[in-house]
Amino acid sequence: MIHAGALVATLAIFLIDLREPLVYAIGILYVLVIVMGLWTSWYGYPIVAAVVATTLLIVDVIVGWGPDTPAFIFVNRPLMALVFVATATLVMHFKRLERRWSADVQQLADIKRALDSAAIVATTDVSGRITYVNDKFCEISRYSREELIGQDHRIINSGYHSKAFMRDLWRTIAAGRIWHGEIRNRAKDGSLYWVDTTIVPFLNEHGKPYQYIAIRADITARKAAEDRLAQQAALARLGQMAAVVAHEVRNPLAGIKGAIQVLMSRRPPGDAEIPVMHDVVGRIDSLSELINDLMVFARPRPPRPGTFHLRPVLVEAISLLRRDPIGRSVEVAIDGDDLTLVADAEMIKATVTNLILNAAQAMSGRGRIAIRVAQQDRQCLLEIHDSGPGIPAELQERVFEPFFTTKARGGGLGLPIARRTAELHGGTLTLASPPGNGTTFTLALPIRALADPVGDVAPAAPVRRT
Incomplete structure (x- = not known):
């Protein structure tokens, strides 16, 4: 479409230029035809248009030459040809810039698409107000995009991290440095999740942040696995301690309880010491229950279905x-x-x-x-x-x-x-x-948590007050 329009415009300018005297310099309008190269994908168009315009300009001079032709024609027509070449050069330069800009925009779009598909992304202004969130952010936080834009990150703050932790984060990024760490957040439904977070400040010409981008990865499963490993290690140590406690403490406690019960039986009714002894027996029972709980927790038996x-x-x-x-x-x-x-x-x-x-x-x-x-x-x-x-x-x-x-x-x-x-x-x-x-x-x-039963059912785990 552009090429057809350029051809029609070129013919119109040429015919008008032939009809008018040379002093009118109608051929300068060929510049517009050359500029039309900004809207065509043909990279060589501006040079071809400049060559055609210069050729037609020469044809017009030859056809329109006469005894009354002014001498300045020998100056302005070469200048017009130079304008054609300069215009073509500028148009080609702008086309190169446009291609480079388009390539950069495409690259940025590809990077954004890759980030959005692999990470949880959000941007904020310098005050911490959220200006952009991707779909993964909405998915993990359970908030809609409309609910998040304009809010700050306190909307997902779980309260887990100390004020000193958050102050260090903000001081780091406010100074223009990148911050990296692990943060526990709270979703809209109250569920908690962990994210590995990198916050990158965007700096202006004065080196001051004008925007922050936070790139996160969901590490909830990893943190849960780490907690399980830590609990297993702690349970192993606890099991060893529980065995020692059960052997060294529970048996003497039984003896102490029995002795106090014997002393209680020897006291006359209404003795002022009996309530004290009852309280001691109650404390011993509580301690025995705690030891039983410790054993059950440290060395749980498999269910007997x-x-x-x-x-x-x-x-x-x-x-x-x-x-x-x-x-x-x-x-x-x-x-x-x-x-x-x-x-x-x-x-x-x-x-x-x-x-x-x-x-x-x-x-x-x-x-x-x-x-x-x-x-x-x-x-x-x-x-x-x-x-x-x-x-x-x-x-x-x-x-x-x-x-x-x-x-x-x-x-x-x-x-x-x-x-x-x-x-x-x-x-x-x-x-x-x-x-x-x-x-x-x-x-x-x-409903069928375990396989069908084999053998007798084991005694109940002890009931414990928490």
Whole structure:
């Protein structure tokens, strides 16, 4: 289309130039035909157009030459030819720049496409406001692009890192240096994820940042594997210590308890020392329970599966709760179908007892516990919800850490053992605690978690307060 237009324009200029006297210099309009080379893909077009324009200019001079031809024709026509050549040179130069610019733009587009397909990318201004996020950022954060643009990264801050950590990050990039590290973030749905992060400042001519780009890689699985390895190493050491403690402490404790019980039997009724002795026996029992928990956690036995109905197991767990003073006044309701599981019934009972005992303790012995049973695909979902004050967000992940407890008494092993039991059955134990709405623990177990039973069912794991 451009070439046809250029040909028509060239013929029109030539015919007009032939009709008009030479003094009008109509041929200068050939410059416009040469400039049309900016819009054609033919790289040699400007030179060809300049040569054709110069040739037609010469033809016009020859045809229009006469006795009245002014002398300045010998000056302006060569100058016009030089203008044609100069214009063609400039157009070709601009075409080269355009090609180089197009190649650079294409390269940048390829780099962006490669980054977007392999990494989590975001850009921010100097104040930290998000100006761009790619699809992977939206996917891992569970936020839409509209929800993220204009916000700062506090929207995904998990609260895990200290203020000193964040200050060091900002000081580094504000100084124009690249920062690299690992960050734990929180998605919109509350789930946590780890990213290996590199933040690169874009600097202006004064060396000051005007924009930051953060390139991240999801390392959640790697961090989980590292945690498992660390836990396995810790468990190996804990198992050795537990064996020593069980041998060197549990047996003497039994002897001390027996001796105190003998002394109690010799005291007359109403003796002022008897309550003190009862308290000592209670403390010894608590210490024995802690040692039992330590053994169970450090050296868990494999499940011994059996086929059983879930509801009777829940009823037994509630009966165990009623034996504890903290659980006598708590209302407990069971809702849902009576599912049949293939699992270790005693381990499941111990897990449920631990969970409802924790719920009763969280409510200080007053409130309601709702147990809901449901089947989802091939899984049994057992939800235990209490009407207590809930668990603060910063503690929700820590409650599953061994030896972590917020209670004055307790070894902090109840919930870790419960989660270990779920994992041994191929399931999960999670919690949700929205502000002001109590706490819900969800035990998810495959309907046929284990193979069909062989042999007797083992004794239950000890019930422990966390």
